[in-house]
Amino acid sequence: MSLVSGPLEPVRPDFLTRVTPAARLMAGMTWLVASIVTLDPVVPIRLIVAALIALVMWSGLPLRRIPRRLAPLGIAILSLTAFSILLSGANADRSLSALVAFGPVRITAPAVSAGLAIGLRVVVIGLTTLLVFGPSDPTRMADSLVQQWHVPDRFAYGTLAALRVAPFMAGDWATIAAARRLRGVGSGGVAGHIRDAGDRLLVILVSAIRRAERLALAMDARGFDSGIRRSHFRELRVGWRDWLTIAAALAVAVAALALPR
C-alpha cells in the first residue's frame, strides 16, 4: 500500500512528527481497538472526527495532497459498504419493512446501519494508519521498533529494504504485461485471465526472488547480522510528547465508547 511503502510527501515538522513512531503506533492501537469492540456506528464517527482534527492540527502532512492519495481506499470503502448493505442477512427478514424494494432486492434499516458500521470502521483504520505512518518515513518506524520494542534487526531492516525495492517490482509487472501483449499471448475469457495472471505471478516471483537474493548478499557484504551488536545512527528518545500522545489517544478512545449518544 502506498501509505506504507513511502513517506507520503515532504512532511513539515509538527507535534506528531516529534513523537516516536512506536508511540504513535501504540496510540493508534487504542483507536483500532475502540472501533472494533462495538457495532454502534456512533463510535467510529466520533473517532473519525478526532482523527481529522489530529490530521489537520498536528500531523505536519500536506493536507491538499491527501485526498488524491486516498482515493483508491475511498472507492474500496464505498464498495465494501454498499456490498455489506446489499448482502446483509437483515434484508431477508420479511418482518422488517424495506427502505428500498426493487424486484427481489430489499434493503432494510438494520442492514444500512450494519453496513455503515463496517464502512466507517474501515475509514477509522485508514485515517489512523495515516496518522501512525504518515508523519515520518519508514526508516524511522524501523529504527523505532528496533530501539524501543526490540524487534529483530533482520525482520525490521529486511522489511525496510523490501519496501525500497517494491516500486521496481511494479515496473517489472508492467514489463511482463507488455511482453505478453506483444507476443500475442493471453487468452480471453475469465479462465484465460486467471491463467494469465498465474503465469505473470510466476515470472514476477522468480524476478523478486533473484532481486531479494542480490539485496541480501549486498547487506551481508556490509556486515549485516554478522554477530556484532548493531549501533544506531539515529537515536530515538522517548519523551513527554510520546506519553501525552498515548494518553490523549486513550482518552479519546474511551470517550468515543462511553459518552452517551
Added chain:
Amino acid sequence: MTPPAIEAVGLGWTYAGRSRPALEGLTFRLEPGRVLLVLGPSGSGKSTLARALAGLVPHTLAGSWQGSLRIGELEVATTPARFLGELVGLVFQDPDSQLVMSRADDEVAFGLENRGWPRPEMEARVPEALAQAGLAGFGPRATNTLSGGEKQRLAIADILAARPSLLVFDEPTANLDPPGMYDTLEQIAALARRRENTIVLIEHRLEAALPLADDVLLLDDAGQQLAFAPAGSVGPEAVAMLDRCGAWVPRAWQGAGAGVPAAAAGARTRATLGPEVLARVAEVGVNYRADGSGAQPALDGVSLDARAGERIAIVGPNGAGKSTLLFVIAGLKRPDRGAVGLRAMPRDGEPAEELTDPSRQRPGDVAERIGLVFQDPELGFVARTARDEVTATERATRTRRHEIDAGPPDADGTLARFGLGQLADQDPFRLSQGEQRRLSLAALALRPPAVLLLDEPTFGLDRRGTEAVMSLLDELKAVGQTQILATHDPRLLPRCDRVVALDGGRVVFDGSPDEFLADPPYSPPEPWRDGAVVAEAAR
C-alpha cells in the same frame, strides 16, 4: 591501515548443487596497494572471486572450498565474516539491489551500524565518506531520486565509510550509461591514485578500465587461471587463449597474438534497404517521464522513419527517452501528440498495407508487426520450456488467423539454429544469461515481426555471446526485418545503418554511425580524454 596483499594458492570453489567448479586452481600474489583487473568470459568465476574476497564465499553461500586465499594475514575460509567485513568493501553491479535505505546518509550509516560504531563517530564519518565519493551534501537526498552514476557513488561511499583496506568492484558500471560509467570509473581512479587501498576491479569496459590496472588476472570459461601478470606485459599466448574462450580482449593487446575479433572489426552487413517504411514515428510527444517527475516531456517532437532491412541504434544518456520511444513504437504507450504507424512485411507481389496504429490492434496482429526484446529477457518469457517459448505466439494466434499456414511450426529446428538444440525441454529460467538472450530472439524468429525492437541486446554478454546475438540479428535483417536497438554499447554502433541520439526527449542527432563516432556527444573525462572507448568503436 596499510593495504593488504592478496595471496591465492590453488584456490577453488564449487557452488552447492553444481558439478563443475566456478573457480579452480587460482594461484597468484597481488602486492599491497596495487590495482588488479580481472578479465574473463561469462561463467569464468569473476564474480565468485569477488565474493570470496568479501568472505561471502564460503561464509554466506554454500559450496565446497579448495586451496587457500589470504588477505594480508587472514585466511578467508577460517576467518569469521565479521573480521573480513572490517577489512573488505565490495561494490556490486546493480545499484538498485545493493542500496538498503531510502535516505543517502542512512544508507552510508547502515554498514557502520552493522559494525557497531558509536553514534558520534558515525555522525562525523558519514558526511566525510559522502564527500570522499563526490557526494558532499547528498545526505538528506532520497536514494530513489539519484541517477545511476550517483547511486554507484553512494555504494562506494557506503564501503569507504568503514575504512576498508581492500576494495572490490564487481562490474560496477555494467548498468550505467556512458556519463554514469565515466563518473564511477573516475571515482575508482581517484581511489587508485591514493594508493591507500588494494583494489580488485572486475569490469567489462576494458578500454576504460585497463588504464587503471597495475596487474591483470586472466580467467578462462572453466574458471581456471590463464595468466597473472603486470598489465603491460601479458604474453601473446595468454591473450590468444583469452580470445579463444570468448572474452572481450582489450584493443591494446590485439596485436599481441589475438586475431581481431569480428565484432570490434565492425564486420558490417549492409543489406540493401527496401523502399517500404515499416515503422513511422511522426512528431511524437509524451508528456511525463516514466519516473513521474513531470519536469520535462519524456519525448518532444520525435520523428523517425524506419525502412525494411534497416538497423537503427537509439543512443543517449539514461532518462533521454530511449525506453519511452521503444514503448511508443510498440504501441504500449499512446503518445500525447503525434502518431505511430506500423505495417507488416509486404509479401511478394502484394501491395504494401496501410500503416496502422499498434496500440489499437489486437495482440495477435501486433505480434506480426512488432516484437520487443527486453533488457532482462526473463521478464519476457511466457512458457515453461524453451520449445514452448518458441511456439507460444504461433499457438496463441493460430486459431485467430484466417489463413492457417501449412504444417506445425519447426520449433526444434529454430532452437538448433540459435544454438539451443540441446535445451528444448529446459525451463527458460534455468538457462544462462547468454542462452536466455538467444532464446528471447529465437522466440521471435519462427514468425519474425516486421519490426524488432531491442533494449540493450548485448547487456552482460561477453564477446562470444555478443557475436552470437549479432549474427542472429544479421540473419533476420537480411530477410528485410527492421531493427531498432536502444544501447549504451559503442561496440554495436558500427554494425548499425543509422544512429539516432536522444537527449532530454529530443532527437539531437540522426545520421550514419561514422558521422556519429567522429563527433560523439559524450566527451570522456581524464584519463580517457584520448577517447579509447569511442575510437575503438569507430574502427
